Amino acid sequence: MTNIAFIGGGNMASCIIGGMLANGFSAQQIRVSDPGEQARANIQETYGIAATSDNHVAVAGADIVILAVKPQVMGPVVSDLAPSLSATSAVVSIAAGIQIGDLQSWLGDSQAIVRAMPNTPAMVRTGATGLFANPQINSQQKESIQAIFNAVGIACWVDSEAQIDAVTAVSGSGPAYYFLVMEVMQKVGVELGLSEQTARELTIQTALGAAQMASTGSLDTTQLRQQVTSPGGTTHAAIETFKAGGIEESFRQAMQAALSRAEEMSKEFSS
Numbered sequence: 001m002t003n004i005a006f007i008g009g010g011n012m013a014s015c016i017i018g019g020m021l022a023n024g025f026s027a028q029q030i031r032v033s034d035p036g037e038q039a040r041a042n043i044q045e046t047y048g049i050a051a052t053s054d055n056h057v058a059v060a061g062a063d064i065v066i067l068a069v070k071p072q073v074m075g076p077v078v079s080d081l082a083p084s085l086s087a088t089s090a091v092v093s094i095a096a097g098i099q100i101g102d103l104q105s106w107l108g109d110s111q112a113i114v115r116a117m118p119n120t121p122a123m124v125r126t127g128a129t130g131l132f133a134n135p136q137i138n139s140q141q142k143e144s145i146q147a148i149f150n151a152v153g154i155a156c157w158v159d160s161e162a163q164i165d166a167v168t169a170v171s172g173s174g175p176a177y178y179f180l181v182m183e184v185m186q187k188v189g190v191e192l193g194l195s196e197q198t199a200r201e202l203t204i205q206t207a208l209g210a211a212q213m214a215s216t217g218s219l220d221t222t223q224l225r226q227q228v229t230s231p232g233g234t235t236h237a238a239i240e241t242f243k244a245g246g247i248e249e250s251f252r253q254a255m256q257a258a259l260s261r262a263e264e265m266s267k268e269f270s271s
């Protein structure tokens with residue numbers, strides 16, 4: 001049985017644990033540490049998982065240690081924890097902007113380390129996580145870590161650490177892009193005469209339906225769009241208007257801005 005310790009029992013840890021328990025992991029193989037009495041009580045009462053205020057106790061015997069604290073406190077937390085970590089355990093950081101090089105400087109060069117970039121839909125088990133490992137990781141550790149993040153959605157390995165910034169621009173920040181599109185569609189739906197409730201229901205169901213079609217069918221997104229865009233029809237009129245407004249360039253610039261900000265944040269947190 002793989003033993004897993006979470007350092008930090010906040011929002012992200014809690015949602016990953018919920019997904020793990022719903023997907024075959026047992027409460028006995030998970031341990032959590034958090035300084036907050038309320039956070040520990042939540043974890044214990046909601047999931048029946050042992051929670052401690054002592055990070056060193058949590059990592060004893062752990063095969064996988066998931067660092068789920070805020071990036072700002074990662075340095076002191078990891079440096080303090082380093083002497084208690086087993087050389088054979090894999091350490092997974094979900095903190096935005098904390099680089100493998102920094103983690104290695106606190107933990108030593110031989111430690112197996114993974115950077116994970118999950119997103120908020122993990123809370124409803126439809127998350128998308130990008131994963132990158134240093135070469136010290138073995139295939140069994142990779143498999144176990146993939147299973148943890150698959151429990152809250154899907155998880156993909158990327159080939160370089162720089163690609164984690166691209167993951168941030170696509171899926172890390174991505175839910176907000178869709179929220180923005182839905183926000184605008186609802187607003188304009190009301191301007192076109194629908195009630196708030198009808199505009200909201202139709203917008204959300206349309207987003208769900210489109211995502212479902214894109215994820216389950218055999219057609220790619222271009223084919224799906226072309227399929228519903230008859231020349232001279234209503235969708236065609238809308239799509240041509242989007243194109244004339246420069247939608248592709250607008251997304252390119254926005255996602256480039258997210259990537260640049262992720263790169264900057266990595267430098268800010270770097271020791």
Ligand SMILES: NC(=O)c1ccc[n+]([C@@H]2O[C@H](COP(=O)([O-])OP(=O)(O)OC[C@H]3O[C@@H](n4cnc5c(N)ncnc54)[C@H](OP(=O)(O)O)[C@@H]3O)[C@@H](O)[C@H]2O)c1
Nearest residue numbers: 008009010011012034036068069070071094095096118120
């Ligand atoms: N939320 C997201 O959508 C998301 C997405 C991708 C990545 N992440 C990353 O996930 C990490 C956690 O985010 P979150 O939203 O779950 O934050 P959070 O809810 O604030 O959880 C962090 C927890 O760590 C605890 N903590 C603070 N110092 C600690 C220490 N020394 N030892 C152990 N635990 C300690 C905090 O306790 P106190 O509150 O008492 O300080 C808090 O309960 C962050 O690094 C973030 O970048 C989050």
